[in-house]
Amino acid sequence: MDAATPPAAPAATPASARVEITYCTQCRWLLRATWVASELLTTFGTDLAEVALVPGTGGVFRVRLGEDVVWDRSVDGGFPELADLKRVVRDRVAPGRSLGHTDRAAAARTAPPAG
Amino acid sequence: MDAATPPAAPAATPASARVEITYCTQCRWLLRATWVASELLTTFGTDLAEVALVPGTGGVFRVRLGEDVVWDRSVDGGFPELADLKRVVRDRVAPGRSLGHTDRAAAARTAPPAG
Numbered sequence: 010m011d012a013a014t015p016p017a018a019p020a021a022t023p024a025s026a027r028v029e030i031t032y033c034t035q036c037r038w039l040l041r042a043t044w045v046a047s048e049l050l051t052t053f054g055t056d057l058a059e060v061a062l063v064p065g066t067g068g069v070f071r072v073r074l075g076e077d078v079v080w081d082r083s084v085d086g087g088f089p090e091l092a093d094l095k096r097v098v099r100d101r102v103a104p105g106r107s108l109g110h111t112d113r114a115a116a117a118r119t120a121p122p123a124g
Numbered sequence: 125m126d127a128a129t130p131p132a133a134p135a136a137t138p139a140s141a142r143v144e145i146t147y148c149t150q151c152r153w154l155l156r157a158t159w160v161a162s163e164l165l166t167t168f169g170t171d172l173a174e175v176a177l178v179p180g181t182g183g184v185f186r187v188r189l190g191e192d193v194v195w196d197r198s199v200d201g202g203f204p205e206l207a208d209l210k211r212v213v214r215d216r217v218a219p220g221r222s223l224g225h226t227d228r229a230a231a232a233r234t235a236p237p238a239g
Binding site for chain 2: 029034039040043046047050051054055057058059060061062063064065066
């Protein structure tokens with residue numbers, strides 16, 4: 010390594026990562042939103058600064074990680090796949106961490122068929 | 125009413141009200157925290173800007189409304205009574221709203237005994 014090469018950029022300071030889940034109250038998506046929040050907090054705990062539930066209207070279901078929109082129903086359609094969402098959050102807040110079966114299932118989906 | 129009397133101070137702009145629930149991950153209080161969050165969001169919906177779940181450690185269970193701490197386990201002991209918490213939030217974000225049985229139960233507790 011060139012002595013002048015800076016070290017790899019560090020991951021975002023863990024406790025600075027805020028997730029924001031905006032859901033449509035008219036569509037009664039509060040339970041979906043709290044489910045996603047609970048899953049992320051169960052997996053990442055204090056590696057997240059907070060998960061905010063934001064009541065909205067008009068069919069919104071949007072997940073932000075920091076300033077980035079990582080899922081938006083109006084763009085992506087439907088609802089986020091939780092395993093995909095966890096990988097996105099993991100890559101930001103705990104890049105070295107294995108997500109166990111979530112990672113293995115993703116690897117299996119992308120592996121060539123056996124035989 | 126004196127003509128010079130200013131109108132009563134308006135309630136805070138509804139959508140500016142943020143609730144923050146800090147819970148201890150070591151104590152496994154995530155479900156308590158999400159329960160409180162869900163109850164507040166079910167009752168107040170878009171009158172709240174957001175309810176944030178904040179993972180902490182060391183036995184913390186604290187509820188903030190805006191900048192104000194409205195419940196702190198280290199001061200108040202135990203856990204907040206949900207009806208009391210809803211009244212505090214209601215008084216801030218929707219002062220005219222009845223909370224139904226929650227208000228009636230509180231009135232019954234403070235009324236003098238019959239007879």
